[in-house]
Amino acid sequence: MPWLRKIHKWASVIVGVQFLLWLLSGIYFNIMDNTEAAGHTYLSHEHQEINIDSKRLVEPRDVLNGFKASISITPTYLLGEPYYLLTHKKGLYKNFENRYTLVDAYTGAQVSIDKAFAGKLAKLSYSGPGEISSIKFLQRPLDDFSKQKNSTWQVNFSNDINTSIYIESESGRLVGHSDDHKRFADIFFMLHFMDYGNEGSFNNIQIILFAFVTLWLSLTGLIWTVDLGLRGQYKIKFFAKQQKIKLFDKHQKSMGYIKLSTHSNLLDSLIDHDIALPSSCGGGGTCGRCKVMISPHVKVTSADYQHFDDKELQQGYRLACQHFSNDVEHMTLIDVTDAEKHTLELTGSRFISPMIKELRFKVKNGPALSYKAGAFLRFLIPAAKGCSIPLNIPEHLKPHWHHIEHLEYEHLACTRNYSLAESSLCTDELVFTIKIQTAPDHKILPGVGSSYLCNLNKGKCIDVIGPFEEFFAKPKSDKTMVLLGAGSGMAPLKSLLVDQLAQSRLKGAPTRNIHFFYGARTETDLLYADEFYQLAKSNKYFNYYPTLSQPHEDWLGSTGYAQQILKMNLNNIDNIDNLEFYLCGPNEMMSQTIEFLQAKGVKDSAIAFDDFS
Ligand code: FES
Incomplete structure (x- = not known):
């Protein structure tokens, strides 16, 4: 209800300002000199003698x-x-x-x-x-x-x-x-009695209008509160209804009972019981990894139809991220990860392109996390207020945000997956490159996870689960690595790259051949470009192929999409059988590339991709 929030906001500004004025003028009335405020400083109290004939x-x-x-x-x-x-x-x-x-x-x-x-x-x-x-x-x-x-x-x-x-x-x-004392006091009387028309009375139109505004404030506040309550924004644990669910493992062995709040998402609420189901889409219903079997049967969603056949649906197979705890009595967990919950503290946050921020975290009160390069963490985003435009945008990047409509909103708790952009061999910080997702139109909220994380202040904490290691470099392989990415698909590819360099440093051996194809729209969107140019200059085993789809006139490098540049260069890299491909970026880029590589005879086992859609 954006109109309701707008009315509420402006009504509260008006009422808030007047409350402040009442407070100020009330304090003044307490400390003022009554004689002076009445203009009686030089009032004579002598009486004229009266003689009457x-x-x-x-x-x-x-x-x-x-x-x-x-x-x-x-x-x-x-x-x-x-x-x-x-x-x-x-x-x-x-x-x-x-x-x-x-x-x-x-x-x-x-x-x-x-x-x-x-x-x-x-x-x-x-x-x-x-x-x-x-x-x-x-x-x-x-x-x-x-x-x-x-x-x-x-x-x-x-x-x-x-x-x-x-x-x-x-x-x-x-x-x-x-006199001047009275005139000064009159200003406070005017503010206190809202006598902005100087009528000398508190029985004025401003006060009547103010009463209506206050009434609006109360009504809109009440409606808004009820609306948020209905959408589950307030969880008063004492009164919250709970659903008792009997859990089974994949061998149908009982795991006992758990209690979940009613209307809570199964994928998210299982985390409160230290049960992390696999998921690479963060609950988007696209990866099909969070499989459970539910009874009694609940409604089949379109995401369920995409991942299960009729027989499985009959048996009660569902995606946990698409269902809620209501009406579930028995649940079989098909797959469970051993990922753990950690609390991270934000240590750094900076824009590395107009829409992408680099966030650095450290594990709070615990040892540093060790993970395979390419891993991701699942962030538990709490219910919060959000804004379509991030805070603290550097001056030179502000023009890139001018076309975005300012929108404040509230969102429910959710989970989001983000890939790590570093190697635990190089740093004990957990580094992420997160794209702030904007809304395609005013009916859809901007990315609540990216907005929440990118607006966190240094020192703030957030819970995560993981690491999940599903996209990683083939162990013990010395084949040439081809990395292909675009936009915020940079993170896992950078992680693979820096990890390879760190491993070879530790072993004292030369790096594997690595060719990194990366696409962006403009030069300001090329992440870590200086770092990669420098690396390509100093390390003969590393080749960097940046390309822009919407370059400025003075851009001298490649233009087009990263997959096109890969096609053009593929024959010059190495024997096709000696190549391993690692892809992370938009769906279209990955599907076109996989199709092309398969047509070239590249085996599926030589193609790894991180699907963050
Ligand atoms: S489909 Fe449920 S988490 Fe991906």
Whole structure:
């Protein structure tokens, strides 16, 4: 549900930012000086003395007779003198829209608050230094008192905090003081009450919208949580249902019971019980190696149809990687490897081409692994969040990623196989060249295993099973080796090559003849090219044939595919009976080459290939 995640993400950004603002403004309200924040730094608390000559006062009734539209009359005092305030229109509060007439209580004459009168009223309320610098007549809205709806005199004083005193122009009422302290505090009130329109109220449209956004955040979060739960993302072991399965070996001898979580993949979950079935496709359903016999019979998948005949399917043969623990009661393990589980710690990670990274691991808390060159390890990729674009792409490689859409996703736990690219004779590090698989379209996730591993940080650990040794150099053979590969098929071929060199070094004997045909798209995709050029220069038994399918104009080497270059050079390498072929690369490259070699009379036993599809 990408749209749901998008809404959730942006709603959480909005809510998160506002929460931060509430936190900040809340802290400020706790430490601020209330007098300063109210603008009362220079508010005078002295009272004007009032002297009234009651005999001279005009009767309120007479005043009202002269102003028929009035709804009330109130005695008031300005500058110590008595006045009548006639109200013609009355709002709920004083700052609401009101209409007044001010009348001299001695003469009954109408009085207006002019500039001079407003200045005197403001001065009476002021206790600070400095004089009046300006007086302005303002209509609403006022910046300092946004709730004030009536016209007002703004009397400004020249002092250190720029005090302004506001006097209502019809009534002479003191609206309030404002200064730099109050204006600063008002910013925090605005942030706290989301009063971004400066309406002077928390009852605003922003808060209403915010409430809807928060509601969306909660709803999308809830839907997303339920969705992840349904897809098995949360495994609460205490509540998780378990399936009890009776195991048999291939001779139908009982191996006892195991318990697997329901809905768990058979190939992956057997690993938790230290049972590693053979697999060279990492659970993709293509290698056909993870055979088991299941009862009662479960649905046959298309991968099962490809690897078993009708009779076997009837007997219950299935591929473990294609089935789940539900409904399985008995399972016969046709083949089990003795591969062990290890925890590896990442010691190095670097891009060696725009899409391929070299990752180096060491066994954590254990001895270094010894393996035959060409072996692979099965990585147990945990459920995690992933991203279609890897982190920390070097600046010069970024243009190669510009066309890839940024996509964040979550994936379930899975297993992936990767070949080692070194020899245990040369290093105790486990080196891999991993291609970051991009998605062909937005409906398909990018390679979750490659993305997860290539985004691991140094020092992080991951569990693996292996080594699995299925692709290796023929022992005790001194025939000429022909290595053919492309892309990330480099890893096992490089492993064979460096192992041969290390063996001959140890024996003090010359290396076997090795011819390495390697294809890439462009020069930046040629992995370890400098290393191989150097080796070819210094070792007469090693020949390197790089070729590019989409070269730049200045490329002087071979162009085309690696298998084409092999065809062109085959007769010049050695007697065909004295050749051994080791292939690793895209399916098409391998099938074309095998077909060609078979047509040339090369025996199947002389062709080894690592099918990583
Ligand atoms: S077919 Fe199951 S692991 Fe390859």
